[in-house]
Amino acid sequence: MKKIIILGSTGSIGENTLDVIRNHRDSFIIVGLSCHTRVAELLAQTEEFKPRAIAITGPGTELEFTGFPGKIYKGEAGLLDMIVDLDADIVVNGISGAKGLLPxxxxxxxxxxxxxxxxxxxxxxxxxxxxxxxxxxRCIVPVDSEHSGLFQLLQQLDKKRVAGIIITASGGAFRCMPKEKLHTVTVEDALKHPTWNMGKKITIDSATLGNKGLEVIEAHYLFSMPLSKIKVVIHPQSLVHSLARTIDGCLFAQVSEPDMRMPIHYALFYPDATPSEYGTLDLAGKEFSFYPVDEEKYGMLSLAYRAAGAGEAYPVVYNAANEIAVEAFISGQIPFTGIPYIVERALEKEWEKIVGSIVGSIEDILAFDKAARRVTHEILLKIGRNK
Ligand SMILES: NC(=O)c1ccc[n+]([C@@H]2O[C@H](COP(=O)([O-])OP(=O)(O)OC[C@H]3O[C@@H](n4cnc5c(N)ncnc54)[C@H](OP(=O)(O)O)[C@@H]3O)[C@@H](O)[C@H]2O)c1
Known part of the structure; x- marks a missing residue:
């Protein structure tokens, strides 16, 4: 039995992980769960899965959690303590955003x-x-569907044979909308993802292609792949998740239903392969189409390449500025098109002069993140004043 901690168990990844474990009770035991705000949902999970401990990081920390016999950790520091204290084999990190870094x-x-x-x-x-x-x-298995696909593909191929990788993007909620209309779209529009059912932030990121930008940077680091060898292609059906191209001209693809339980199942059982309930894609009658990305429409993608190419500090800025810009869009402060505008303004700053150029420690990274958030808030304030 593998002992599992799920961080962010009330979110989309968390719920999908619980579902996989529900189907494999004889292989996994849940020892820890965490949530930020959805305490009632967490309570229901504890009744079903009986973990030894839980952590609540959000405002619900004051709530008395009666009825749960295990240990309750509170706040961000409590979450980190729970991770250390519990005897576990795998931590599934389904926390959204930069708050997932330290865990x-x-x-x-x-x-x-x-x-x-x-x-x-x-x-x-x-x-x-x-x-x-x-x-x-320690073993790191990516759960992002594209990277899970690449992780599997690249294990099969001789490294010298790989010429590059391709990540697919659904195109998000506005794939068929001309870019001239994007400034009028609402948060509700942006949350209508055509193929995946995910958390709010990643769904907005899918509509800007900021999510694909983050994934390009993720693939660049995870697979030590030069940026020039990472391509993105629009694939509305979300059936092909990623591909590897070989120097002798073959394309190998990872193809499966758009169901996050597939990559989660793979990661939990890794390095073993076990039959899964989610793996029966019938190709008959399926359509597969691919389109180039309109880089002007999806500015967040080229900004990600620019950030990753500028040095290790800039992806931190890209991520922080995007998190703040997405929050500002959700709260009605800026239009949808304001998201890439703000991230671009933040990336334009001379970050070496603001924080320094060394990204050698976690403290350096947190300093960049903090400074990037401050600068992005200043950009937002300036936009507000000029309205
Ligand atoms: N959803 C997907 O299909 C998918 C696919 C690939 C990658 N990912 C990645 O997986 C991560 C999670 O995405 P998601 O879609 O599952 O997000 P989500 O549905 O919004 O869930 C986020 C989880 O993190 C918790 N959380 C939020 N803020 C937190 C904080 N400050 N400290 C600790 N925990 C916090 C939430 O708790 P409460 O709900 O209790 O507030 C929730 O349990 C993201 O990095 C995303 O990019 C997701």
Whole structure:
């Protein structure tokens, strides 16, 4: 039995992970769960899965959690303590955003492997995190469907044979909308993802292609792949998740239903392969279409390439500025088209002069993140004043 901690168990990744485990009670036991605000949902999960401990990081920390016999950790520091204290094999990190960074580090430092959905860990701290994981002999299996696909494809291929990788994007909610109309779209419009059912932030990121930008940076670090060898193509059906191109002209694809339980199942059982309930895609009658990305319409994608090419600090800025811009869009402060505008303004700053150019430690990364959030708020204020 593998012992599992699920961080962000009330979210989309968390719920999908619980579903996989529900189907494999004889292989996994849940020892820890965490949530931020959805305490009632967490309580229901504890009744079903009986973990030894839970962590609540959000405002519900004052709520008395009667009826749960295990240990309750509170606040961000409590979450980190829970990760360290519990005896577990795998930490599934399904926390959204930069708040997932420290929990990922704490997981590997305390001897756990990581099934990593929180892409921000790799975007913000990929080189440091992967170096540390390798030093500590910890296994990192990506849960993002594209990277799970690439992780599997690249294991099959001789590294010398690989010419490049391709990540697919559904195109999000506005794939068929001309770019001239994008400034009028609402939050409700942006949350209508055509193929995936995910959390709010990643769904908005799918509509701007900021999610694909984060994934390009994630792939760049995870697979040590030069940016020039990472391409993105629009594939509205979300059946082909990623491809590897070989120097002798073959394309190998990872193809499956758009169901996050597939990559989660893979990561939980890794390195073993076990029959899954989610793996029966019938090709008959399926259509597969692919289109180039309109880079003017989806400015967030080229900004991601620019950020990743500028040095390790810039992906931290890209991520922080995007998180704040998406929040500002959700709260009605800026239009949808304001998201890439703000991220571009934030990336234009001379970050070496603001914080320095060294990204050698987690403290350096957190300093960049903090400064990037401050600068992005200033940009937002300036926009507000000029309205
Ligand atoms: N959803 C997908 O299909 C998918 C696919 C690939 C990658 N990912 C990645 O997986 C991560 C999670 O995405 P999601 O769609 O599952 O998000 P989500 O549905 O919004 O869930 C986020 C989870 O994180 C918790 N959380 C939020 N803020 C937190 C904080 N400050 N500290 C600790 N926990 C916090 C939430 O708790 P409460 O709900 O209790 O507030 C919730 O349990 C993201 O990095 C995303 O990019 C997701």
């Amino acid at each position: 990922s580090f704490r997981a590997i430092e305390s001897g756990k492997d990581c099934a990593l959905a929180n892409k921000e860990t790799i975007v913000m701290a990929g080189p440091l995190f992967l170096r540390q994981a390798s030093h500590l002999k």
